[in-house]
Every structure is written in structure tokens, then in C-alpha cells.
Amino acid sequence: MAGALLRVSERYPQITQTSQMEKGIRSVICNTRFDFLYFRGSFPSLLLKAALCNQRINEQMSDALRTAGNFSPADGATADSSDTKPVRASEELDWNALAGYAREKLAAVLGDQFDATATMTVEQFPGGHSNLTYLLRFGHQEFVMRRPPFGPVPPKAHDMARECRILAAVHPVFPLAPQPYVLCEDASVIGSTFYLMERRHGLVVRYDEPPELVDQPGARRRVSEAMVDALADLHSVDINAHGLAALGKPSGFVERQVRGWSERWKGSQTSEQPAMDQLAAWLFDRLPPDASRPTLLHGDYKLDNVMLDAVDVGRVVAVFDWEMSAVGDPLVDLGILLAYWIHTVPASQGDALTSVTRRPGWFTRAEMLERYAARTGNDLTKIEFYEVFAVFKLAVVLQQIFYRYHRGQTDDARFARLDERVTWLARIATALAEKD
Numbered sequence: 001m002a003g004a005l006l007r008v009s010e011r012y013p014q015i016t017q018t019s020q021m022e023k024g025i026r027s028v029i030c031n032t033r034f035d036f037l038y039f040r041g042s043f044p045s046l047l048l049k050a051a052l053c054n055q056r057i058n059e060q061m062s063d064a065l066r067t068a069g070n071f072s073p074a075d076g077a078t079a080d081s082s083d084t085k086p087v088r089a090s091e092e093l094d095w096n097a098l099a100g101y102a103r104e105k106l107a108a109v110l111g112d113q114f115d116a117t118a119t120m121t122v123e124q125f126p127g128g129h130s131n132l133t134y135l136l137r138f139g140h141q142e143f144v145m146r147r148p149p150f151g152p153v154p155p156k157a158h159d160m161a162r163e164c165r166i167l168a169a170v171h172p173v174f175p176l177a178p179q180p181y182v183l184c185e186d187a188s189v190i191g192s193t194f195y196l197m198e199r200r201h202g203l204v205v206r207y208d209e210p211p212e213l214v215d216q217p218g219a220r221r222r223v224s225e226a227m228v229d230a231l232a233d234l235h236s237v238d239i240n241a242h243g244l245a246a247l248g249k250p251s252g253f254v255e256r257q258v259r260g261w262s263e264r265w266k267g268s269q270t271s272e273q274p275a276m277d278q279l280a281a282w283l284f285d286r287l288p289p290d291a292s293r294p295t296l297l298h299g300d301y302k303l304d305n306v307m308l309d310a311v312d313v314g315r316v317v318a319v320f321d322w323e324m325s326a327v328g329d330p331l332v333d334l335g336i337l338l339a340y341w342i343h344t345v346p347a348s349q350g351d352a353l354t355s356v357t358r359r360p361g362w363f364t365r366a367e368m369l370e371r372y373a374a375r376t377g378n379d380l381t382k383i384e385f386y387e388v389f390a391v392f393k394l395a396v397v398l399q400q401i402f403y404r405y406h407r408g409q410t411d412d413a414r415f416a417r418l419d420e421r422v423t424w425l426a427r428i429a430t431a432l433a434e435k436d
Helices: 003-011 020-027 043-053 057-068 095-113 160-170 217-235 253-268 274-285 331-342 365-376 383-406 417-436
Strands: 120-124 131-137 141-147 179-184 194-198 293-296 306-308 314-321 325-330
Touching: 095 120, 095 131, 095 141, 095 314, 095 365, 120 306, 160 194, 160 253, 217 293, 217 306, 217 314, 217 331, 217 383, 253 274, 253 325, 253 331, 253 383, 274 383, 274 417, 331 365, 365 383, 383 417
Parallel strands: none
Antiparallel strands: 120 131, 131 141, 141 194, 179 194, 293 325, 306 314
């Protein structure tokens, strides 16, 4: 126990005494229920109560120690803003309207566990290229708000109501999915649909590695294993037993995906790209049969949509961004993971599309496929199709974002050269297709 507390205090210097840690953990997200739980009394009794939330008491005891620094900061403690920044000027909202709405709804959901008198402060999560994600603080309690980007968006894209409802359905059976609390479909509040969900704490690996992974091949390998295992666990959820089959239509899923993304490409073009048209035709010509065992899909499973334990990087503590979740062929998810892991640009580019996973210790493509196949038993003989589709899909996603920039619907400078990335990804997908 002492060793675990020392590691926490080293990473979170704002929590340097047991009394401070007790306060910080009073607003805790239990690792299995992920409800807001309030504890009273001594630190040992707190741990015991947290342990009782878990069916596997011994695991929960060690989890509570490992993640003690991950909870919302206490009154008087320094808030953790290591993964947030001030809100971009062009993405400010009506904070007074949001604060009033959020207070009322959170108080209704959480009761006296929520301090409705606390002042709301806002920061922004800067990662990602599409939906906008903000951190809302009410005193020592933290929540995450998600809303679509500004301006017109493609039909069925950036559907925050759907994402919220998916989280509500998935969270009970796959606790790595955060728990949503409030859905607002009244656009008069902040100009769009949005929802509030719980805040998780940990490490997110984006275009560079955190100190815990730099020059650490062993740690990189453990993260690789955890990534594949979490995906395999998601694909092992019994969709029929848990009533999740209604989240999608497995029959014809891949065909609809190929058709839909091909249409999105045509609707967002800003220049001629014959390679993309040829890739769409290639995909239609090679459509696989329906999956024999359809599963729950994440839809955008990649390294920076996963959060790692800050103390134990070989442990996943959250999976984010469920907007494109569905029920269908699990290899679509695996293809996306491979596309980001293997087929994106080197980390020297320094943005959300870069890959650190070519460094020593990170899984190779062969290692990833081997572990996934061993965990799921899925047939991977046609995985190349799913890789080509994933890279094609990624190119369309970027084109849609560039289209908004091109039309002046966003002034985010990160998007100014995404058209070059689309061309580059088309070449990658073409090269993969030619190997088939």
C-alpha cells in the first residue's frame, strides 16, 4: 500500500497528504459502477467500500490504490489540467446558459451528491479533429461535455444524441465506456445537441509519448497488449443477452459502410481524386460476406481514443469517442486499429494522425493480428480488405473536415492542409489494394 501511495504522490504532487487524498477520493468514480459515490470516514474504510463495488474484491482493492490520483481534485487542491487547454476563441459558447442548464439537470440526476451552488469553469480538450470536447468543473467535480463542430455537418455525422444513447447502453456491459449523465437536444441552450458524461483521468497517447513510455519498449508492449485485449473484450460482449443487437443491423453492414463512405466522399470533394474513386470501386468488387458472429463495434478504435492508467500503463481505464459505434463485422474495428497503428505518418509530423507505434516495443502488424486472433478466434484471412477500407474511410473523414475548413465553417489552422493528407492516404490504400 505504501508503495502505491508513493507512486500516486509522485505523479500528483497536489495530493501529498492522506487527508488531501481522502477529500479527493470522496468524489470517486468506482471502477466497476462508475457512479458518483460519496464516502465518509477514514481512508481504510473508504477503500473497503470501494472494494465492495467490485465483484472481484481483491482486484478492486489494488485498483483503488493504483488510481487514487485519478479522482476529481478536492476543494483547495490543484485541478489536473494536464490534458486540457483554454477554450479556443472561435469555439466559445454561451457559458451562462450552459451552466444554468447543467446545474439543473446534474442536480436532478445526482441529487445531493452534486453541488449546484459551485461556480462552473470551462477548459477544452484540444485533441481530435471533429466533435468539440470541453471539461466542465463545478467546484471539485468534473464532467465532460461533447457537442458537434460549428457549421453545417454531413447528414448523420456528429450525432451526439446517438453517441450518448450508445454510451448509456454500452457502459453497463463494457465499463471502459464512460457513463453519460445528461443529454440535451434543445439547440437553444448552446446552439446544438450536447451531452455530459463522467470525467476519467489517465494518459492518452497522441502524437508523442508520455514519459512513462519514452524509451520503454517493455511498457510499449504492455500497452499494445492492453489495446488488443480491450478490443477483443468489446467484441466478446454478448449483444443478444444484453439487448444490444438493436444498436445496428448486421445484415449487409459492410456493404452499407462502403456505400455510405463512398457517398460521403462524393459529397465533400474539393478537387479531383481519381484514386479515391478507384478505391471505392475496388471495395465494392470485393465485399466480404456478412460476419458469422456480428459484434458490438466501436467504430473508431485507435490509440488516442483509449486512456491508460497513469500508474500502470498496461491497463486501459477508458475508451472514448463512440459516435460511430454499431453492430456488425468486428474486423471493421480491427482494420481501423491497423490503419492508425501501421499506415499513418511518422510521429515527426506532430498531429493527431501521427503514429508513435513504429518505435521499438510497440506491436508489429503480425503481433497484433496474432494476439487478436488468439483472443477472439476470428478468421483474419481477408483482413487486407478491412485495412484498405479503413484507410479509405480515414481519408474521407479528413476530407469532410477539410471541406468545412475550405468553406470557412471553421478557422482551425490544423485543418488547412488536410487535403494533402487525403491524397497521401489514397496512395497508401491503393498500395495496399495492389498487394491483394
